[in-house]
Amino acid sequence: MSANPKKGFVSSTLSYKGGIGHWSWILHRLGGLGIAFFLILHILDIFMVGVSRAAFEELLFIYHEPLLRPVIWALVFGVFYHALNGLRIIIQDFWPHMFRYQKQLATTVWVIVIVLTVFLVGVDIAGMLA
């Protein structure tokens, strides 16, 4: 009898002290899943525009309800992270020697993502206050 290797791959994934690449991947994957589910919702809500004005306006709370803002912001962050981190992966995939700078690149991604997210969240807050 041997201990089952598959037992707890989630705990392996969370407990492994991998570098920035490890955490980037977890975030990239979670972000991607989140965005994909939102995308399905988003297509549905825009589809309502085609159904009728009233049907769409039923759903406008998604964009107007202040309590949902944190969700939107999380999504905004997720999209920026997934996009920029994706660009990092593309750069590395096609110019493999860039792998040597993976830590610097991953850090750059974080800097850009934070700047973009702070900017948009700031814009939203300003809009809400106005």
Add this chain to the structure above:
Amino acid sequence: MQYHYHKHDVIIVGAGGAGLMAALYAGKEVDTAVISKLYPTRSHTGAAQGGIGAALANLEEDHWEWHAYDTIKGADFIGDQDAIEFMCKDAPNVVFELEHMGLPFDRTPEGKISQRRFGGHTNNETKQAVMRACNSADRTGHMILQTLYQQCIKHNVNFYDEYQMLDLIIEDGEARGVVAYEIDTGELHVFHAKAIMLATGGWGRVWNITSNALTLTGDGPAIVARHGLPLEDMEFFQFHPTGLFKLGILITEAVRGEGGVLINGKGERFMPKYAPTVKELASRDVVSRAIYLEVLEGNGIDGKDYVYLDITPKTVNHYFEVDNSRLPNGELRHIDEDYVRAKLEDITDFCKTYVGVDPTKEPIPVQPTAHYAMGGIPTDNDTRVIANENKDPIPGLYAAGECACVSVHGGNRLGTNSLLDIVVFGRRGGKVMAEEVKQKDFKPIDAESAVAKVQAELDAILNNQGTETIAAIQQEMKNIMSKDVGVFRVEEGMAEAVKKLRELRERYKHIHIDDKGKRFNTNLMEAWQLGNLLDIALITAESALARKESRGAHARDDFKERDDENWMKHTMAYLDADGNVTLKYKPVVVTKYQPVKRVY
């Protein structure tokens, strides 16, 4: 008795360079299987660094005859000259063959196999060091091991990985099988074969400071000895001059081949005193003794028992100028940090990891380390194990590699000749076995009693209620051997060592272990292997005590000179069941080179 039964034409025990090369050659023609106590790629061939010697003359003039003479001289004239000539002549072919198997050698600017200088390898006319070591950075052994294993996979050789050989089945004077222990399950397996090759490697673990793997416990020779068969020239064990301080990890001779110099505590380069012509590139016994003498005189670093090996470009380039050391094209030699890093990548890594030294900037602390067994299971040039001084072979039994003694290394092996030995004689053995088993049928074996004997040996350890521990016995053995059967030896010390080793062997009978289980019981394996080490240590000490001269690696303070008149002969040591060692002697094969005084 419960056991598993397997039948293969050829069984090879050990999956280092010699075993794999033999497996490849035998495996192409007959049903061949390899038993190894490790995954094959864990074998210690992989730790060999500097290169494999062959007179390819890719960079400068060289001839296999020069290589042969250097080897004979390096062996301090106790190597068998026919075997040495065979090996050195075969060397270029076998190196090309490795290249054809895909081995990634470093390249010269013309795309040929790159070569470098190594200790004891000279241009026989000018007496200067010659570039003969074919290398792949500083991991030539790793490349050879990987390449051979890859080829074995390609040719579908059978492997039994993590099986420990526990005994040979020898019936009617013929080797017919092997009993092995499957480490994972603790079950016994009988391998019935027409030919058995032992390629189990060395036994550096007999000493305290060693470059050898933890697994190098002399299993093959110990089993052979317990069958009443002789072991040859066991007193000749090489101490490599440059082991990493305290750890003994090998720092390849290639460091000196690339220009590295040895510096003592006074900041002096001391090798010119001991070997005026080739200096650091004298043979290993000479350099190890030089370091030992420097330390004795209080010239170690900070008065301790180590010296510096300096490969920093500043020092090296300085001595290139002093020596007027030039490239084949006449330019003065010159190195820089990038060159050192590229040519000595692993060494750089070891030094940084284990002693926090960057060898491109600081000198490396080194001391002699137990490295290589010149002696071992006596064989003829076709790798057949011989039973006595008349060289009568034991049918079905073969040995190659470090565990064997052909003898091509005599009293002292030259660097790069170990890798050469394993591929040349591994190949030879593979071919010979394949031919012989085709002419032969399986002979019956009494597997039951072979298994019962082995089971009794294991039970003696498993059921032992004694108070002795592996740790204590092992440590005492190492201390005894390092103190009295090390680089320098004297009569009283060795006599004392023999006495104490006998006591240890008695104590070993009362050893107890913690792990009584069946699955992956490394505790049991270690205890069993300790028995092998004790047998080997005793035979080594007895062989050394008897040899009243200094020759090669066997250096005695009480008999400082070589004595060709009385001692130009091979020791054949027989161990009996009571632990008595009987010594007999066998003449050295001399073809055309008469012994001369050895100077470098």
Add this chain to the structure above:
Amino acid sequence: MTTRYARTPKPSGSTFEVLSWFYMRASGALLALMVVFHLIWMHYVIGLTNIDFDVIAGRWTGPGGIFWRSYDLTLLILASLHGMNGIRFVTDDYIHNRGWRAVVKALIALVLLLMVVFGGLVIFTFNG
């Protein structure tokens, strides 16, 4: 002619996998730019609180209508495929039972189809 050593029959689907891998990178690069632009446009230029039926309608029927319809359609197709292919990767990684894997993949394909159909329908047919 080199000896064939591969012991397995020729692996299937290898071209599909390389194309899928390449698609994720190509579409990913384009999507990164388009989505970031989309977000900045909706949050900064329009403003979330200002989004209503007229804004969306005006976008598709106004002077830049053709541009916005093509932009949104491209985004829809690239993103749906990218997203669902991504979920397929995740499925391959974590669902090992062949049956379940097939079921989930069929579901993914269905969702993808619905996304493109519903999304495409509204973008193409909307007439205010």
Add this chain to the structure above:
Amino acid sequence: MQVTLKIQRFNPEKDSAPYWKEYTIEAEPTDRVLDGLLKIKLEQDGTLTMRSSCAHGICGSDAMRINGVNRLACKSLFQEVGNNVTVEPIAGLPVIKDLVVDMEPFMEHYRSVLPFFINDDPPPEKERLQSEEDRLKFEETTKCILCGCCTTSCPTFWATDAYVGPAAIVQAHRFIFDSRDQGSAQRLEILADPDGVWRCRTIFNCTNACPREIKVTEAIAEVKKEILFSKL
């Protein structure tokens, strides 16, 4: 210094699940974690089981997870890993006993990528020539010692052991980029499989774990590119 090692233990003959056990030993800062483990085995508990051989990072026997990351126990000194050390077996392979895992699934992947030189042309009398530049193209991947640190640090491999894994790709890379070899097309075909290189998610755990400092992720990317260009 005093070192506490928290070790994951599992004896298949007694235990139904792995558990943790702590040992305290005296050690030098420059001692290897392997020295510590061997010391425990010799002096405190002979049942503690791990693989080890060369003890200096060249044979690849003693890959284990030390303080949460894959390393060779013989290349980890207490001065770097500290005096509170957690040791557990590498993940993703069946645990046989304590720190020993079954390497067979790993070796199976290794064998699947044709990890041997293929060139059916009759060899020349001497060596095949190769320029220094061509030799350098695969220099790094020849350093692999098959320790398994990379493959068992890969989250994709933990999730599905059908993935061929970084080590096997590294081994294939060593031959694909060898100018003398003729088997590249077959290897690329094997690696283009859904369980081949495409399961690499560019996570870098392998590169960080490699005790031989092989840039594993980079090697995998080179293989991916090679497949892409051979298909386009």
